[in-house]
Amino acid sequence: MQKISPEQVRTEVQKFWNALTRKSKDEIERMYFPDAIVFSSTISRTEPARLTVMRRVRQFFGPKSTLHVDLGTIDVQLEGTTAIASYSFNFQGSQVKADGSSVNHEIPAGRGTQVFQFDESGTLRILHEHFSSCEPAKGDSSLEI
Amino acid sequence: MVSQKVSAEQVRSKVHRYWDALANKSKEKLTDFYTPDALVFMADTRRNEPARLMIERRTREFFDSEGSAGADVIGNIEVQITGPNVAIATYSYHFRAIRNRNNMRLQIDMPQARASQIFRLDADGEVRIVHEHLSAAKLPIITKLDS
Numbered sequence: 515m516q517k518i519s520p521e522q523v524r525t526e527v528q529k530f531w532n533a534l535t536r537k538s539k540d541e542i543e544r545m546y547f548p549d550a551i552v553f554s555s556t557i558s559r560t561e562p563a564r565l566t567v568m569r570r571v572r573q574f575f576g577p578k579s580t581l582h583v584d585l586g587t588i589d590v591q592l593e594g595t596t597a598i599a600s601y602s603f604n605f606q607g608s609q610v611k612a613d614g615s616s617v618n619h620e621i622p623a624g625r626g627t628q629v630f631q632f633d634e635s636g637t638l639r640i641l642h643e644h645f646s647s648c649e650p651a652k653g654d655s656s657l658e659i
Numbered sequence: 660m661v662s663q664k665v666s667a668e669q670v671r672s673k674v675h676r677y678w679d680a681l682a683n684k685s686k687e688k689l690t691d692f693y694t695p696d697a698l699v700f701m702a703d704t705r706r707n708e709p710a711r712l713m714i715e716r717r718t719r720e721f722f723d724s725e726g727s728a729g730a731d732v733i734g735n736i737e738v739q740i741t742g743p744n745v746a747i748a749t750y751s752y753h754f755r756a757i758r759n760r761n762n763m764r765l766q767i768d769m770p771q772a773r774a775s776q777i778f779r780l781d782a783d784g785e786v787r788i789v790h791e792h793l794s795a796a797k798l799p800i801i802t803k804l805d806s
Contacts, residue, residue, distance in 0.1 A: 551737065551739070551749060553749065553773045553775060553792075553794070556796050556797065557796055558751050558771040558773060558796040558797075559734070559751055559773075560737060560749050560773075586706070589698060589707060591696070591698060591789060591790055593742070593744070593745045593777070593779055593789055594742045594743075594744060594745055595741070595742050595745075596741040596742055596745045596777075598698075598777055598789070598790045600698055600700065600707045600790065600792070601707075602705060602706050602707075623705045625700045625705070625706075625707070625792070625794070627700065627775055627790065627792040629741070629747060629777065631741060641739060641741065641747075642739060642747050642749065642775065644749075644773070644775040644792040644794065646700070646702075646773070646792065646794030646795070647794075648702065648703050648704060648705055648794075
């Protein structure tokens with residue numbers, strides 16, 4: 515059985531945010547198991563990760579939109595074949611809508627939990643994710659991350 | 660060596676007992692829900708912290724005074740079994756509390772709260788929380804009460 519190391523998990527978390535800020539839909543999609551479930555920042559129920567990815571693409575992957583994130587220390591807990599990453603983050607994004615208007619978003623006190631496991635090919639993937647903020651988001655209140 | 664396997668029903672039952680322990684203001688019982696190395700995100704904290712610190716704070720703010728805390732689970736508790744000894748519970752809940760902080764009594768109503776709790780089956784056959792992420796989808800309603 516393949517063992518997970520904390521460094522592998524930290525690398526995957528960095529890869530996730532790098533893929534998001536580079537607006538790489540394919541990379542983001544590949545990071546989740548097909549049956550992964552997600553609590554995104556302001557939705558009261560869980561949803562399949564594929565829906566979360568579609569919303570992020572719609573909201574932030576436009577050619578003029580920008581995304582920036584600063585991550586805090588990534589703590590990793592290992593439980594057998596399961597790894598849990600938890601960290602704080604600060605997220606800033608600008609969404610440029612079809613009519614050219616721009617909306618700025620900021621999550622100043624974001625918190626993330628991402629649970630990873632290896633898939634059959636030995637790639638670490640996310641099977642559960644919980645993003646939240648302990649302070650109200652700034653800017654448009656419809657922000658989801 | 661644990662030969663048992665964690666079950667979804669065991670996890671759901673534990674989630675309900677967890678909120679009962681909180682409502683009953685039992686520090687000892689609440690402590691036993693967590694592994695010694697558990698990390699938690701409470702709904703109003705910027706960073707994760709060891710569960711034992713959170714329990715001390717809850718004891719101070721909810722248990723050792725006229726405070727109170729309770730929750731109703733809303734809808735299903737989804738359980739993902741990730742291995743023989745590990746399971747993830749996710750659900751929504753309505754949290755209500757009266758908290759004492761900085762000499763103020765506050766009533767907190769958080770109707771759209773969300774929980775992720777990751778459980779490990781321990782050698783004594785009990786499932787315990789190794790990681791917890793509690794959050795609010797919408798801002799809680801906080802009312803200052805007369806002291």
